[in-house]
Amino acid sequence: MWENDDACIKCSICISVCPVYGQDLEFPGPKALGPDWFRAYQANPLTVPSEHVDDCTFCQLCEASCPVHVPIAHLIAQHKSLKKKTWRINLRDRILAHPHWVARYPRLANAPNFLVRPLGFGTQSRWPRPQRRVAPLSSSPQADTRQIVGLFVDCYSRGFDQDVLSAAQALLELWGFSVRLLPHASHCCGAAAYAAGQPEEGQRIARSTYDAMTPGLTDLSQIVTLNATCDSTLREEWPLYWNLSLPVPVLSFSEFALDKAPAWFWDAMHKGMTAEQEQGETTSWIHTTCRSRVSRGDGILEQLADKAGLAATQPLNLACCGAGGSYAFKEEHEKTAHALGAAALEQVTETHDRIIVDSGTCALHLTQITGALAKHPAYWLYQRFLSLTQRSGDIASQEK
DSSP, rough: OOOTTTOOOOOOOHHHHHHHTTTTTTTOOOOIIIIIIIHHHHOOOOOOOOGGGGGGOOOOOOHHOOOTOOOOOHHHHHHHHTOOHHHHHHHHHHHHHHHHHHHSSGGGGGGOOHHHGGBOOOSSOOOOOOOOOOOOOSSOOEEOOOOOEEEEEEEHHHHOOOOHHHHHHHHHHHEEEEEEEESSSSOOOOOHHHHOOHHHHHHHHHHHHHHHHHGGGGTTTEESOOOHHHIIIIIHHHHSSSSOSSSEEEEEEHHHHHHSSHHHHHHHHTTTTHHHHHHHOOEEEEOOOOOHHHOOOSSSSHHHHHTTTOSSEOOOOOOSSSTTTTTBBTTTTTTHHHHHHHHHHOOOTTOOOOOEEHHHHHHHHHHHHHSSSSHHHHHHHHHHHHHHEEEHHHHHHHHO
C-alpha cells in the first residue's frame, strides 16, 4: 500500500511515545493496531477490526518515532475504516469529519445536550462558541502588494477563532504584506476525515479544497497556516498520500513570523519588556501540539516567545493535551482526553497566566482544564503589540 508499510521490526518504540497507551489500560497500542493488524489483514482480509482502534487520536507521534519509517498512524486510519459502527456513531463521526460544515453554520455548536447526547457527542468537554469576524485594524506601513501571502483559514478559525484570524491578518499587513484569505468559502484540509478513519472521504474533501484554492495561488509568495494539524496536512498528507502538491511553500505563522517579521517590530516588542517585568509579567506557558512536534519538532514557539520579549516563559510538560481535534468531543473519549490534559492543571496554577498553543481545539481544551486563556501565538503577539504601542502613546501624551 505504502513504502515501509510492512517494515515493522517490533522494537515497540511507538508504544513508549503513545499518549493514549499511557492512560488507557485497555488500549492495545499503535504497534498492535497498525503494523501488526496490517500484516494480519494482508494474510486474511476477513480479520476483525479491533474494538479499540478508534481510541487512537491520530497524533502521529508513533510514526515520527519509528526507526524504519513505518506509516503507523496511517495504517491505523485504514484499520479504522473497516470498523462497523452504529447508525448514530456513523452520523456523529460524519459530522465531525466535515468541520467545514460546522464552520459554515457555527451556531450548530450551541445545540443543547439533550439533542447531541443521543448521537454520542460528549457533554463534559467544552464546545466552542461562534465568533463574528472582527476586521483587523488598519496598519502602517502600507502593505507591499508585490509580496502577497495566502493566509489559510482553517475550519476552527473561520467559525470560532475570528480574533486569532484577525490578529494574524493585521500582523501580516503590519509587516508589509498583502494578505489573501484562502480558501474564500468554508472548506477543510481533510485531516478530520482521515483521523476518523475515512481516508477516501478525506481525500475527496482535500481535493475540493485544493481546487478552490488553486485560482488564488498564482501570484502568492507563500501560504501561512494558523492550525498545526492543517499545516502538517497541507505539507505532508496532501503530497504523500493524496498526490496534491501546492506550487508555493507552506509555513506555519510562527515560522513565518520568525523569518519575515521586520526588525523594527521585534525592537518595538522589546521596548516594553522592562516596564512589564517591573509590573510582574504574566507567565507564558507554551504547548507545542503533537502534530507540530511531528512536522517541525520542538522549540519554534519558544523561539517566537523569546524574540517577542516574553521573559517568563515555561514549556508545558505534556505529551498530548487530549484534544486530538474532535477526539475530546466524543463521549467514549472524554475520560481519556481529560486525563491526558490533567497534567497542565498541576503546572498552570494562576488563571491570569497565558498559554501559547498553535491549535484552536487544543487551546479550547487547555482553557477548560486550567482556567487560563489559551490562544494562538498570533493573538498574543498582536495583543502585546497593541498594549505596548498604546503605552508608548500614553507616555508621549504625558510628555507633551
